Amino acid sequence: MEALISISPLLLGYVLDLLLGDPRMLPHPIRLFGNAISLGTRLLNHGTHRFLKGLLLTALLCAATFLFFWFLMQWTAQYLYVSLSIGSIFLFYALANKSLLEEGNAVFTALEKGIEEGRSRLSWIVGRDTRSLDTQQITKAVFETVSENLSDGVIAPLFYYAILGIPGAMLYKMINTLDSMIGYKNDRYFYFGKFAAKLDDVFNFIPARLTAALMLLVSGKLHKLPTVMRQAKNHTSPNAGYPEAALAIILDCQFGGPNVYHGKLVNKPYIGTNSRQVLPTEFKAVSKINQRSTFCFVVLIAILQYLYYTL
Numbered sequence: 458m459e460a461l462i463s464i465s466p467l468l469l470g471y472v473l474d475l476l477l478g479d480p481r482m483l484p485h486p487i488r489l490f491g492n493a494i495s496l497g498t499r500l501l502n503h504g505t506h507r508f509l510k511g512l513l514l515t516a517l518l519c520a521a522t523f524l525f526f527w528f529l530m531q532w533t534a535q536y537l538y539v540s541l542s543i544g545s546i547f548l549f550y551a552l553a554n555k556s557l558l559e560e561g562n563a564v565f566t567a568l569e570k571g572i573e574e575g576r577s578r579l580s581w582i583v584g585r586d587t588r589s590l591d592t593q594q595i596t597k598a599v600f601e602t603v604s605e606n607l608s609d610g611v612i613a614p615l616f617y618y619a620i621l622g623i624p625g626a627m628l629y630k631m632i633n634t635l636d637s638m639i640g641y642k643n644d645r646y647f648y649f650g651k652f653a654a655k656l657d658d659v660f661n662f663i664p665a666r667l668t669a670a671l672m673l674l675v676s677g678k679l680h681k682l683p684t685v686m687r688q689a690k691n692h693t694s695p696n697a698g699y700p701e702a703a704l705a706i707i708l709d710c711q712f713g714g715p716n717v718y719h720g721k722l723v724n725k726p727y728i729g730t731n732s733r734q735v736l737p738t739e740f741k742a743v744s745k746i747n748q749r750s751t752f753c754f755v756v757l758i759a760i761l762q763y764l765y766y767t768l
Contacts, residue, residue, distance in 0.1 A: 463766050464759045465541055467618070470548025471755045478555035486550055486627065490634045493518055498639060502649045511649035515635055515656060522631040526624040544623050551618065551626040553610035554751050558744050561603045565737045568595060585716040594716075596735050600743055601712050604672070604704040605697045607747050609633055612671065612754055613664035619758045632660050658695050665696035668750065669703035675749035676707045691726035698728060705729030707746065708739060 479485070497518065501510040526547070533540040560582050568575030575595050576587040583598050590598065613633070617625035636657035639650030669689070673679045685702045691713070692698025705712050711729035 462537070462541065464762045466544030466548055466623075467755060467759055467762065469541075469545035470552060471751070473545065473549035474552040474555050476555075477549075478559060479553065480550075486547070487630060487634060490518075490522070490631050491638065494635055494638050498649070502639075502645070507648040508651055511639065512652040515632075515653045518635065519628060519631055519656075523624045523628040526627045530623055547623045548614075548618055548626060551614040551623075551630055554607070554747055557603060557606050557610050558747060561599045561740060561743075564595065564599050565740055568592065568737065585718050592737070593734060596737050596739075597710075597712055598716075599740065600704060600708075600735065601701050603743055603747065604700040607672070607750060608661065608665045608668035608696070608700045611747070611751050612668040613661055615751075615754055615758060616664045616667065617660075619761070629660055632657050661696040665699040667754075669699040671750040671753055672700060672703040672707060672746055675753055676746060678707055681706045688728050691728050693725060702728045704743065704746070708735065708742070709733070710735050 494514075497514040501507075501514055529543065530540065533543055564575060564578045564582070567578035572592065572595075575592070576590055579590070579595050579598055580587045583602055585598065587595070587598075614626045614629050617629040621628070632653070635650075635653040639646045640654030640657060641647070641650060666686075669685050670679070670682060673681055673685065685699065685706050688702040688705065689698035692701065701712050705728050709729075709731045711727055711732045713725040713727040713729075715724045
C-alpha cells in the first residue's frame, strides 16, 4: 500500500499535464519565479560587481525555493491526502510537455495561413530572429525547440523529482527560469546571468543525455546512441545538442546552420548529415517521440519508486 501511495503524485501529475497542459487561468509558481527574478534584476543588475550580484540572487532564489517546498512537504506529510494532492499539483506545474507540443503545433497551424503568420507565431517560442525565415527554417526551428525543451521542460523536472521529490523538481524549475530570463551573453546579462547559466548547464548535464537515450529507445534506434553522442558535440551548447542530435538521427535530417540572434548572425554547427527537406507534417512523428519518451521515463521512475518501498 505504501508503495502505491508513493507513486501516486508522479502518476497523477503526469496525467494532469497530459490532459490539461499549462493552466493559464490559474496561479502558476513559474510566474511567481519570474516575478521574483524580475524584481531582483531591477534591484541588482546595475553598477559594479554584477557577477557577484547575479550569483547572490541565484543562490538566494534557489535556496528559498528548495527550502519552501521542503518545509511544505514536511509539514503536510502528516496529512496523507493533503500531501498527495500538493505533490501531484506541483509536479503537474513542473511538467510542460502538452503545452510544448501545443505551441509547436500552433506554429504550423499559423503557417498554413501564411508565412508571416508562421514567423510571428514561431517568435513566441524561439530566441532567434524569425522575420526572414522560410518554411523549411521555421519547421526545423520548431523541431529543434521541441526536442531541446523535452529535456528542459519534462525529463529534467522528472529526473530531479525522482531524486529529491517536489523540492528538487521546483528547484530545477527555478534554475531553468533564471537561465531563460538572465542567462544571455549580451551586454546587459553577460556577467549578471553568468552563474545562473552555468548552474543550468550543470543541472541539465544528465537530463539532456538521458533525454537523447529515451528518444532513441522509443524510436527503436538505441544503437545509434554513439552517433548521437558524437553529433551532439557539434552544438555550441553543452546540453541542447543531445536531444537535437537524437531527433536529427531519428528523422534522418539536419539541424543547425546560420541564424540571427538579437541582431547578430550566428553560424551554428550542423547536427545530422542528411540535408533533406523536412516537412511540417512530420511534427506528428516528433510529438509521438516526445509523448513516448515522457511515458517511458514516468514508468521507469514509478517502477524504481515501487521497488524502493517494497524491497
